[in-house]
Amino acid sequence: MLPPSSFLLVASLLAAVPANADGIYTKKSPVLQLNAKTYGSLIANSNHTSIVEFYAPWCGHCQNLKPAYEKAAQNLNGLAKVAAINCDEDENKPFCGQMGVQGFPTLKIVTPSKKPGKPRVEDYQGARTAKGIVDAVVDRIPNHVKRATDKDLDNWLGQNEERPKAILFTEKGTTSSLIRALAIDFLGAIDVAQVRNKETSSVEKFGVEQFPTLVVVPGGDAEPTVYGGELKKQPILEFLSQFAEANPDATGKAAPADSKPKSKPKPKTKPTSVAEEAEEPTATPESKPVEAPVAPRHLPSLPPNLSKPRSNTCVLALLPGTGADEALPSTATDALSSLAEIAHKHSLRGVNMFPVYAVPETNTASKTLRTALGLDASQGVEIIAVNARRGWWRHYSAEGEFGITAVESWIDAIRLGEGAKEKLPEGIVGGTEPEAEAEKPEEVEHDEL
Ligand SMILES: *[C@@H]1O[C@H](CO)[C@@H](O)[C@H](O)[C@H]1NC(C)=O
Numbered sequence: 001m002l003p004p005s006s007f008l009l010v011a012s013l014l015a016a017v018p019a020n021a022d023g024i025y026t027k028k029s030p031v032l033q034l035n036a037k038t039y040g041s042l043i044a045n046s047n048h049t050s051i052v053e054f055y056a057p058w059c060g061h062c063q064n065l066k067p068a069y070e071k072a073a074q075n076l077n078g079l080a081k082v083a084a085i086n087c088d089e090d091e092n093k094p095f096c097g098q099m100g101v102q103g104f105p106t107l108k109i110v111t112p113s114k115k116p117g118k119p120r121v122e123d124y125q126g127a128r129t130a131k132g133i134v135d136a137v138v139d140r141i142p143n144h145v146k147r148a149t150d151k152d153l154d155n156w157l158g159q160n161e162e163r164p165k166a167i168l169f170t171e172k173g174t175t176s177s178l179i180r181a182l183a184i185d186f187l188g189a190i191d192v193a194q195v196r197n198k199e200t201s202s203v204e205k206f207g208v209e210q211f212p213t214l215v216v217v218p219g220g221d222a223e224p225t226v227y228g229g230e231l232k233k234q235p236i237l238e239f240l241s242q243f244a245e246a247n248p249d250a251t252g253k254a255a256p257a258d259s260k261p262k263s264k265p266k267p268k269t270k271p272t273s274v275a276e277e278a279e280e281p282t283a284t285p286e287s288k289p290v291e292a293p294v295a296p297r298h299l300p301s302l303p304p305n306l307s308k309p310r311s312n313t314c315v316l317a318l319l320p321g322t323g324a325d326e327a328l329p330s331t332a333t334d335a336l337s338s339l340a341e342i343a344h345k346h347s348l349r350g351v352n353m354f355p356v357y358a359v360p361e362t363n364t365a366s367k368t369l370r371t372a373l374g375l376d377a378s379q380g381v382e383i384i385a386v387n388a389r390r391g392w393w394r395h396y397s398a399e400g401e402f403g404i405t406a407v408e409s410w411i412d413a414i415r416l417g418e419g420a421k422e423k424l425p426e427g428i429v430g431g432t433e434p435e436a437e438a439e440k441p442e443e444v445e446h447d448e449l
């Protein structure tokens with residue numbers, strides 16, 4: 001048997017797939033971070049519209065999207081929720097599957113319907129730019145603002161008499177996203193209407209001389225109050241809060257302490273500070289539209305602990321490199337989905353299969369393996385099986401065919417111990433300076449984030 005150090009390279013290669021690591025958004029990010037549990041309370045049961053990104057930390061397109069997504073979150077602050085969920089977390093995987101997520105990133109816009117807790121969920125297919133996202137979300141902010149005229153304003157003021165009313169006098173015929181968001185914040189607590197400047201008798205009745213003007217008519221016999229502050233979300237929210245309490249999930253309000261998903265302390269395999277520095281938004285405010293790669297729905301990417309010698313055959317899909325905004329080639333997505341499907345089938349049947357991992361091209365260990373195993377063409381996806389403990393590897397010779405049947409019969413042959421195994425070349429498992437080797441892939445990966 002090879003000494004334990006023999007496993008270090010493969011172990012470090014697997015550890016460098018940032019599987020169960022922290023997500024790509026830091027705590028300071030304007031993006032609200034969800035898990036399978038908080039989705040219900042923060043999104044599905046919200047009166048506000050949300051956009052939710054389903055992502056995996058290893059997905060390059062997710063990382064490319066990050067600056068635009070954070071910018072969208074800033075622009076939508078106080079108007080709608082911008083959230084993200086890490087589908088690589090074990091606790092989130094079933095939920096992401098349930099939501100029909102098949103590729104990363106997947107963006108879904110969640111719009112409240114008349115039935116509480118039963119929002120409309122639709123895929124966002126537009127440009128992956130801050131503007132594209134903001135426009136689509138703003139479009140779907142529900143409108144609870146009554147458009148009142150001289151004819152019906154009094155009638156409206158007479159409804160729910162005890163409830164305060166807010167009236168926005170405006171020159172606009174449209175209802176701004178700001179006033180719509182405020183009406184949602186105070187849904188059931190303050191009724192909101194908008195009256196155009198041409199409704200002269202209403203304008204005179206309230207003594208409005210400029211537009212826009214926001215007037216609150218408190219319940220009972222209290223006098224109307226004109227808002228004199230800045231026409232921004234936060235000060236208006238504070239002003240209106242004097243008349244009635246905003247709803248629990250009013251946007252722009254400091255989030256109650258328990259509304260943020262608690263990130264459970266996890267055993268860290270990486271220096272967090274390095275990760276966070278690398279994660280700071282970079283200069284590109286709008287990333288170019290990118291295609292979502294088809295990503296493995298059930299492909300586990302949690303690295304096993306290979307320092308404990310077991311019968312560790314594992315299957316690796318060495319992914320090819322892509323340009324900054326190109327999708328994986330279809331052979332790679334075929335390979336990933338075939339592997340995912342096979343793994344899924346096996347788990348349904350309760351049959352043990354080898355763990356399968358996608359290894360991004362950015363992982364230097366991927367290059368090391370390709371070179372050592374003679375899989376030179378970095379353009380194509382390669383599927384290999386490796387058993388570091390027994391010192392063999394096998395190559396799936398695809399000839400461009402990564403369909404499920406072909407891949408599955410290859411895997412079956414390995415399970416049955418059929419076919420020729422090749423000897424793992426000396427230097428790639430174990431050997432020289434295992435510790436330096438073990439560290440290397442992590443550093444490079446952070447640099448490239
Ligand atoms: C949603 O609006 C209703 C009033 O229609 C309110 O009672 C409820 O608290 C609001 N929900 C949240 C989560 O703010």
Ligand SMILES: *[C@@H]1O[C@H](CO)[C@@H](O)[C@H](O)[C@H]1NC(C)=O
Pocket residue numbers: 305306307308
């Ligand atoms: C792997 O498992 C062994 C025994 O369970 C443990 O001592 C070791 O720290 C683990 N290594 C890693 C990298 O998690």
